[in-house]
Amino acid sequence: MKSQRAELVADTAIALLADRGMRGLTHRAVDEAAGLPPGSTSNLARTRSALLELTLARLTQLESATFAPILESPAADLVGVLAEMTAQALWAQLTVGRRQAVARYELALEATRRPELRRIYDRAGARFRDPAVAILSAAGSSDPVRHGRQIVAFSEGVIFDAVIGAGADPTLDDLRLGIGELLRGMLGREDA
Amino acid sequence: MKSQRAELVADTAIALLADRGMRGLTHRAVDEAAGLPPGSTSNLARTRSALLELTLARLTQLESATFAPILESPAADLVGVLAEMTAQALWAQLTVGRRQAVARYELALEATRRPELRRIYDRAGARFRDPAVAILSAAGSSDPVRHGRQIVAFSEGVIFDAVIGAGADPTLDDLRLGIGELLRGMLGREDA
DNA sequence: TCTCCTTTACTACGGATGTAGTGGACATTA
DNA sequence: TAATGTCCACTACATCCGTAGTAAAGGAGA
Numbered sequence: 234m235k236s237q238r239a240e241l242v243a244d245t246a247i248a249l250l251a252d253r254g255m256r257g258l259t260h261r262a263v264d265e266a267a268g269l270p271p272g273s274t275s276n277l278a279r280t281r282s283a284l285l286e287l288t289l290a291r292l293t294q295l296e297s298a299t300f301a302p303i304l305e306s307p308a309a310d311l312v313g314v315l316a317e318m319t320a321q322a323l324w325a326q327l328t329v330g331r332r333q334a335v336a337r338y339e340l341a342l343e344a345t346r347r348p349e350l351r352r353i354y355d356r357a358g359a360r361f362r363d364p365a366v367a368i369l370s371a372a373g374s375s376d377p378v379r380h381g382r383q384i385v386a387f388s389e390g391v392i393f394d395a396v397i398g399a400g401a402d403p404t405l406d407d408l409r410l411g412i413g414e415l416l417r418g419m420l421g422r423e424d425a
Numbered sequence: 426m427k428s429q430r431a432e433l434v435a436d437t438a439i440a441l442l443a444d445r446g447m448r449g450l451t452h453r454a455v456d457e458a459a460g461l462p463p464g465s466t467s468n469l470a471r472t473r474s475a476l477l478e479l480t481l482a483r484l485t486q487l488e489s490a491t492f493a494p495i496l497e498s499p500a501a502d503l504v505g506v507l508a509e510m511t512a513q514a515l516w517a518q519l520t521v522g523r524r525q526a527v528a529r530y531e532l533a534l535e536a537t538r539r540p541e542l543r544r545i546y547d548r549a550g551a552r553f554r555d556p557a558v559a560i561l562s563a564a565g566s567s568d569p570v571r572h573g574r575q576i577v578a579f580s581e582g583v584i585f586d587a588v589i590g591a592g593a594d595p596t597l598d599d600l601r602l603g604i605g606e607l608l609r610g611m612l613g614r615e616d617a
Numbered sequence: 618t619c620t621c622c623t624t625t626a627c628t629a630c631g632g633a634t635g636t637a638g639t640g641g642a643c644a645t646t647a
Numbered sequence: 648t649a650a651t652g653t654c655c656a657c658t659a660c661a662t663c664c665g666t667a668g669t670a671a672a673g674g675a676g677a
Contacts, residue, residue, distance in 0.1 A: 238625090260666085272625085272628080275667085341589050345527065386583045389581075389582040390580065390581040397533050398533065463658095471635095471637080472635075
C-alpha cells in the first residue's frame with residue numbers, strides 16, 4: 234500500500250463495508266470511523282471509484298497474506314494436500330476472515346457494474362484457480378479446468394451460505410468431509 | 426401481491442437492484458424507472474425498510490413461480506431426479522433468472538444487517554433445502570442434513586461464480602456432470 | 618537556510634435522498 | 648344522492664453525498 238494513511242483508510246473502508254454495506258461506505262464515514270479529520274478520505278481518494286479501487290486492492294492484499302501460508306505446503310500426497318488446503322482456506326474465511334468475506338461480496342457485486350473493479354477481482358481469483366487446476370490435472374482429473382472451477386464454486390458457496398445465508402457454520406471436520414466427497418466424486422473412487 | 430401497483434413497484438425495484446445495486450435503489454429512482462408520478466413509491470412504501478421488504482417478498486414469489494414446475498416432478502429414480510431438478514434450477518438461474526439472482530444477492534447481503542429481511546430470506550431458503558434433505562435421506566445418505574446444505578451451498582456457489590464472478594457460464598451438461606459428481610461423492614459409488 | 622513539492626486540513630456547493638404532510642380523485646356502500 | 652374511506656399526486660424539508668478548490672504544513676534537496 235502506498236502510504237500508511239492509505240492503508241488505514243482502506244482498512245476502515247473494509248470494516249464499514251462489512252458492517253453497513255455499500256450505502257454505508259462514504260468518504261465522510263471513513264473519516265469519522267478512522268478518526269481522521271474531515272476531508273482526509275476525500276482527499277486521498279478523490280472519486281468514489283478511486284475509493285472502491287483502493288479498498289478492493291487492499292482486500293486482495295490482505296487475503297493473499299492470509300492464504301500465503303496455506304498455499305505453501307509440502308506437496309506430497311497431491312489430492313490430500315489439495316483437500317486440506319481448501320478446508321483450511323475455508324475455515325479461515327469462516328473464522329478470522331468473516332468480515333473480509335462480507336466486504337468481498339459487497340465489492341464483487343459492485344464489480345458487476347464497474348470494470349475497473351472487475352479487473353482487480355479477476356486477477357485475484359486466478360491465484361486460487363490456477364494451482365487447483367494444476368493439482369487436479371496431476372491427479373488425473375478427466376477435466377481439470379471444469380473441476381477447478383467447481384472446487385472454487387463449491388468453496389464460494391460454502392462461505393456464502395455460512396456467512397451471508399442461513400447461519401449454522403460447518404465445523405472444520407465438516408469442511409474436510411465435504412471437500413473430500415466432492416473430490417472423490419470428481420476423481421472417481423480415489424483416496425482424499 | 427397486494428395491488429397491481431405494488432407489483433409494478435417491486436418488479437422495478439428488482440430490476441434497479443440488479444442494474445445499479447443498493448445505491449441505485451431509491452424511491453425516486455423507482456418512480457422514474459416505472460414511469461410513475463414522483464412520490465408514488467414513497468407513498469406506497471413509506472420507509473426504505475418497507476421498500477426492501479416489499480422487494481424481497483416479490484422476489485421470493487417470483488422465484489417460487491420459476492421453481493414450482495421443477496419441484497413437481499415424477500419421483501421415480503430418487504437421486505437421478507434430485508440431480509436433474511438441481512441442474513434445471515441452476516440452469517434457470519443462469520439464463521432467465523440472471524437479474525433476479527443479482528438482486529437476490531444484493532438483498533441477501535442487506536439481510537445480514539436487517540432482521541426483517543432475514544426472516545423472509547430464511548423462510549424461502551427452507552423450501553429448497555427441505556425437499557433435498559428428504560430425498561437424500563431416502564437415498565441412503567449417511568448425513569442427509571449436512572449433505573442437503575452441501576447441495577445448496579454448491580448450487581449457490583455455481584450461480585455466484587457464473588453470474589457475479591469470473592464469467593464463462595457452464596453449459597447445462599456441465600451442470601449435470603458437476604452435480605452428478607457431487608452426489609456420487611456424497612452417496613458412495615451410486616448411480617446418479 | 619531557503620526553496621520546492623508532496624501531503625494534509627478545511628471549506629464550499631450542487632444535487633440527491635429518506636421521510637412526512639396534505640389535499641383531491643375515485644369508488645363503494647348506504 | 649350523500650357519506651365515507653382508500654388510494655394517489657404533489658410538495659416540503661432536513662440531511663447527507665460526491666467532488667473540487669485552496670491554503671497551510673512538513674520534509675527533501677540545494
